[in-house]
Amino acid sequence: xxxxFTVLNLLLIYFFFMSAQPLLELxxxxxxxxxxxxxxxxxxxxxxxxxxxxxxxxxxxxSTLLHIAGGLDTPTEGxxxxxxxxxxxxxxxxxxxxxxxxxxxxxxxxxxxxxxxxWENIEIFAHLLGxxxxxxxxxxxxxxxxxxxEHRKNFKPSQLSGGERQRVAIARALVADPLLILADEPxxxxxxxxxxxxxxYFHRLNKKGITFVVVSHNENLKKFLNKTYYxxxxxxxxxxxx
Ligand SMILES: Nc1ncnc2c1ncn2[C@@H]1O[C@H](COP(=O)(O)OP(=O)(O)OP(=O)(O)O)[C@@H](O)[C@H]1O
Ligand SMILES: [Mg+2]
Numbered sequence: 001x002x003x004x005f006t007v008l009n010l011l012l013i014y015f016f017f018m019s020a021q022p023l024l025e026l027x028x029x030x031x032x033x034x035x036x037x038x039x040x041x042x043x044x045x046x047x048x049x050x051x052x053x054x055x056x057x058x059x060x061x062x063s064t065l066l067h068i069a070g071g072l073d074t075p076t077e078g079x080x081x082x083x084x085x086x087x088x089x090x091x092x093x094x095x096x097x098x099x100x101x102x103x104x105x106x107x108x109x110x111x112x113x114x115x116x117x118x119w120e121n122i123e124i125f126a127h128l129l130g131x132x133x134x135x136x137x138x139x140x141x142x143x144x145x146x147x148x149x150e151h152r153k154n155f156k157p158s159q160l161s162g163g164e165r166q167r168v169a170i171a172r173a174l175v176a177d178p179l180l181i182l183a184d185e186p187x188x189x190x191x192x193x194x195x196x197x198x199x200x201y202f203h204r205l206n207k208k209g210i211t212f213v214v215v216s217h218n219e220n221l222k223k224f225l226n227k228t229y230y231x232x233x234x235x236x237x238x239x240x241x242x
Contacts, residue, residue: 029078040234051206056231062215071095101176108185110169112157119153129176143171163194183214
C-alpha cells in the first residue's frame with residue numbers, strides 16, 4: 001500500500017478522534033464534606049461548542065461541581081479530564097498551567113478590584129493571564145465596545161450598576177480568549193432585562209465557538225442552551241426531578 005496514503009488516513013483518524021474528545025469530562029465524581037456527601041457520582045461530558053446549563057435548588061452542589069470541573073477544588077472520588085489531561089490528581093500549579101487563559105470563571109460575586117478603574121480591572125487580569133503586552137490595549141478596547149462599557153472605562157466599580165459590574169467581570173473573563181467559560185449564577189443579582197442581556201452576550205460568544213457551562217436559577221437561560229441538566233440530591237440528570 002502507498003505509504004503516504006496510509007499516513008494521511010492515520011492523520012485523518014487521529015484528527016477525527018481528537019475533535020470528538022470532550023473539552024471537559026467528569027467521571028463518577030463524588031464530593032464529601034466531613035459526613036455530608038454533596039456530589040454522589042456525577043458524570044458529565046462537555047463538547048466544544050456546547051452551551052450547557054445546570055439548574056438545581058440552593059445547596060444542591062452546583063458551585064461545588066463547577067469548582068471541581070475547573071480544577072479549583074478536587075473531588076473525593078472520581079476523575080476530571082480537562083483538555084484530555086486528568087487534572088484532579090495534579091498539584092495546584094500544574095492544574096493552573098493547564099487552565100491558564102483557556103478556562104475562565106465568571107462568579108456571582110465578581111470580586112472586582114475596587115481601587116482600580118474598569119479599564120485597569122481588565123488590563124490587570126490580561127497581564128496576569130499572560131496576554132501579550134502589545135495586544136492588551138486593543139483587546140481591552142474591543143471588549144469594552146462589545147459589552148457597551150466604553151463610557152464607563154474610567155469609573156471605579158463602586159460607581160457602576162450591578163449589570164455594568166457583571167459586564168466588567170465578563171470582559172475580564174474574555175480578555176485571554178478562553179475556550180471554555182464556567183459561569184456560576186452570572187445573573188444572580190440582576191433584573192430580568194439585564195439578565196437577558198448577559199445571556200444574549202453569552203449566546204453571541206457561543207456562536208463564535210466559545211463553550212459555556214452555566215449554573216443558574218434563571219429559567220430564561222433555557223432558550224439559549226443546547227443541553228440542560230438538573231442537580232438534585234447529589235445526582236445530575238437531564239430530566240427535571242419530580
Ligand atoms: N467548604 C465547605 N465545607 C463544608 N460544606 C460545604 C463546603 N462548601 C460547600 N459545602 C456544602 O455543600 C453543599 C453544596 O454547596 P454549593 O455551594 O455547591 O451549593 P449550590 O448548589 O451552589 O447552592 P446555591 O444555589 O445556594 O449557590 C451545601 O450544603 C454546603 O453547605
Ligand atoms: Mg452556588
